[in-house]
Amino acid sequence: xPQKANVLLDxxxxxxxxxxxxxxxxxxxxVLILQTPLSRLEEIGVIPNATVGTVKNLERGGVDGRIVTTxxxxxxxxxxxxxxxxxxMQDHPREFVHVVCEQHQGRIVRTIIDHSTKPSIAxxxxxxxxxxxxxxxxxxxxxxxxxxxxLNGWISFAHVNxxxxxxxxxxxxxxxxxxxxxxxxxxPLVEEHVPALQASK
Amino acid sequence: xxxxxxxxxxxxxxxxxxxTARFAAGWLDVSELRQGNTPREQTYVVALPGGTDSRTxxxxxxxxxxxxxxxxILGELDSFAAEQGxxxxxxxxxxxxxxxxxxxxxxxxxxxxxxxSTETDIQQLATLWEHEPQxxxxxxxxxxxxxxxxxxxxxxxxxxxxxxxxLACPEDRYAVDRWWQTETGMRVTVAENLKLAVYxxxxxxxxxxxxxxxxxxxxxYAARRYRSQQSHHQTASSERTTIECVS
Numbered sequence: 207x208p209q210k211a212n213v214l215l216d217x218x219x220x221x222x223x224x225x226x227x228x229x230x231x232x233x234x235x236x237v238l239i240l241q242t243p244l245s246r247l248e249e250i251g252v253i254p255n256a257t258v259g260t261v262k263n264l265e266r267g268g269v270d271g272r273i274v275t276t277x278x279x280x281x282x283x284x285x286x287x288x289x290x291x292x293x294x295m296q297d298h299p300r301e302f303v304h305v306v307c308e309q310h311q312g313r314i315v316r317t318i319i320d321h322s323t324k325p326s327i328a329x330x331x332x333x334x335x336x337x338x339x340x341x342x343x344x345x346x347x348x349x350x351x352x353x354x355x356x357l358n359g360w361i362s363f364a365h366v367n368x369x370x371x372x373x374x375x376x377x378x379x380x381x382x383x384x385x386x387x388x389x390x391x392x393x394p395l396v397e398e399h400v401p402a403l404q405a406s407k
Numbered sequence: 408x409x410x411x412x413x414x415x416x417x418x419x420x421x422x423x424x425x426x427t428a429r430f431a432a433g434w435l436d437v438s439e440l441r442q443g444n445t446p447r448e449q450t451y452v453v454a455l456p457g458g459t460d461s462r463t464x465x466x467x468x469x470x471x472x473x474x475x476x477x478x479x480i481l482g483e484l485d486s487f488a489a490e491q492g493x494x495x496x497x498x499x500x501x502x503x504x505x506x507x508x509x510x511x512x513x514x515x516x517x518x519x520x521x522x523x524s525t526e527t528d529i530q531q532l533a534t535l536w537e538h539e540p541q542x543x544x545x546x547x548x549x550x551x552x553x554x555x556x557x558x559x560x561x562x563x564x565x566x567x568x569x570x571x572x573x574l575a576c577p578e579d580r581y582a583v584d585r586w587w588q589t590e591t592g593m594r595v596t597v598a599e600n601l602k603l604a605v606y607x608x609x610x611x612x613x614x615x616x617x618x619x620x621x622x623x624x625x626x627x628y629a630a631r632r633y634r635s636q637q638s639h640h641q642t643a644s645s646e647r648t649t650i651e652c653v654s
Binding site: 245246247250251252253259283350354357358361362364365366369372373376378379381384385387388389391392395 | 438439440459460461464465467468469472474494495500503504507508523524574575576577579580581582587588589590593594597598601
């Protein structure tokens with residue numbers, strides 16, 4: 207990892223503690239976040255949006271929230287995210303970025319960066335995968351969590367390598383759109399299978 | 408003649424894989440509503456854990472549409488992040504979603520238990536019938552998960568097939584008929600088919616296990632045969648080339 211890098215948070219077990227340690231060691235100048243589209247839970251206010259949540263979690267670890275910067279754009283997936291990061295790095299030609307992600311996603315993140323950004327920019331990006339503390343990496347097959355993480359990692363890696371960037375990124379439905387779709391889906395079933403309800407109506 | 412047969416087999420395999428692949432995600436959805444004459448007051452809707460962003464919204468719709476009278480939430484083990492205080496426990500998020508989507512607090516029932524897998528979820532659900540034997544439970548989950556839930560219910564609740572329905576919520580993370588085009592679609596479809604195979608082997612006992620062994624053996628035999636044919640073909644063609652060069 208280069209001296210005084212910018213840390214881009216992609217996730218990973220204990221990522222906030224990891225960043226707090228980097229800040230304390232004076233190895234991190236600012237924390238970067240890619241603002242993902244609003245999820246339905248964020249939309250209805252049940253959970254805070256990703257930026258607010260990240261700042262809160264970092265502040266709990268003793269990190270000054272003012273070092274958090276949101277990269278412009280609302281990427282729908284990692285391929286979009288890599289393009290947003292590339293654009294930010296073009297505006298900051300002297301900066302290095304250290305991407306922090308889950309251990310079994312590291313190779314996927316690296317592949318996406320190498321495929322979607324210019325080589326000169328990809329050379330300024332390093333990737334660190336954080337080990338999941340909920341299972342022993344060398345004995346991943348012994349736990350359910352290990353199976354899930356490793357299997358998902360390999361499937362995603364196969365997809366990223368075989369298909370590359372998706373032609374059309376899928377946008378999640380809003381809460382109202384989702385509920386309308388559910389209503390449309392259940393109405394035929396209700397008409398056919400719930401005579402009691404029909405009678406009461 | 409052999410290469411023609413090989414080509415025909417290859418084309419047939421590609422077509423079979425394409426047709427099977429096309430339906431690999433769709434066949435996982437076995438949604439069905441068989442509430443019968445159970446009144447609304449005795450009908451419960453429960454969203455299985457793992458999809459608070461979708462399943463809980465769908466369960467709230469079922470309550471609001473007047474199909475179910477109570478929304479049940481399964482008790483869960485708190486995740487690591489929840490234990491650390493980094494995020495709310497999933498059951499609490501579900502409760503907040505229901506409250507914000509129009510379900511009154513007194514119509515929300517929190518079940519005791521520790522959900523860890525589809526199997527423990529169904530075991531936990533079974534406690535509902537201990538208190539209300541006539542209850543009908545509408546289980547809401549993701550489309551790809553419904554077949555495994557149905558399999559688990561058939562095996563764990565064999566005496567009560569009319570006491571539950573399984574409903575899929577809409578899928579907006581990927582297109583079901585083009586699942587391989589997105590990373591999520593591929594991850595969900597492949598992982599769910601594998602999990603289904605494991606559950607089928609587990610519940611199906613020696614019959615299903617034998618079937619898997621037979622299929623596996625056949626695939627391995629076919630692969631070995633294909634490979635040996637290929638190497639035989641290569642050796643023959645290289646010998647031919649050598650003879651041509653010498654002559």
